[in-house]
Amino acid sequence: MGYEIGQQLRPSHHRGLTGxxxxxxxxxxxRHWYILKVAALQEFVVQEWLRDEPGVVDAWLPTEKAWRNQPIGRRRRIPYKKKIAPGYVFVCVDxxxxxxxxxxQxxxxxxxxxxxxDKPMPVPEDQMRAMKKLPKTIQKIYAEQEAARAIVAGMKARIxxxxxVMAGWVVDVSEVNGGIAKVLVPLFGGRSAKLDAKFLEKHG
Structure with a gap:
């Protein structure tokens, strides 16, 4: 936003947020996307505030589903939204x-x-589309890691x-080391093969 010398301006509390x-x-x-720098622990507050402002198309805070122990009462894990980029909120304006x-304000x-x-830099739309896919990508990785940890030696697993071509086969897991599982493949006469454990799921 530019100003001219001598231009009369209303106090900021009387001016609108958008023009x-x-x-x-x-x-x-x-429309343009911008990245706002936000004070610690204020990201969700800023996001909700901006969503109600005229001229704001979207206010987005990238998060992922995570778990933490409940601090009081019966100890159990409860879900919460974990911020992927703490200290930043993405805002889209038209x-x-x-x-x-x-x-x-x-x-x-x-x-x-x-x-x-010293000038706000818009974020290209294609970059924003890629960033909005990030939470789902992270969740998929975490889910695969959790599934891989559930695969242990001595169990039967489905590929x-x-x-x-091995999809759907049920195999015996003989060993798991570093996320790599050694399995016995019945159709190959009980021969062993190595697979990334993320491609296996517990059978039965």
Missing amino acids: DPLQTELGEPY RQIAWDVLRH SNGKVLGVVGRD KDDCG
Whole structure:
């Protein structure tokens, strides 16, 4: 947002957070993603606040499902949203945003915006699409790791459907070491083969 010398400005608490719609030279609307730097433990508060602001299309905080022990009462694990990028909130706007108003209205929760040469730097849409896939990718990796840890020597396991020609076979697990399982394949006359344990699931 630019200013001219001598321009009269209203105090920030009287000005709106967003201004004119973002438009191309042909008058077509568009939107921008920005990365906000946020004070510690304030990410969820900032996200909820921005979602209700006019001109804000989306406010996104990348999280993953994690587990922690309940501190009081009967000890048990409870799920919670773990922040993947602590200290940052992604905001999408379809209007020009007044950064000084944003910082003022946040009451110290928003510390700044990621940029270059002191100018806020928009994040390309293709990069945002890739980042939004990150939580699901992490969850898939964790699920595979948990499944792999459940495979132990002496059990019967089924080879998962995404493992080529051996998919669906039930095998005996003779050894598990470093995430690699040694299995006995009946159709090969009881010969052993090595598989990544993430391709196995408990059978029976």
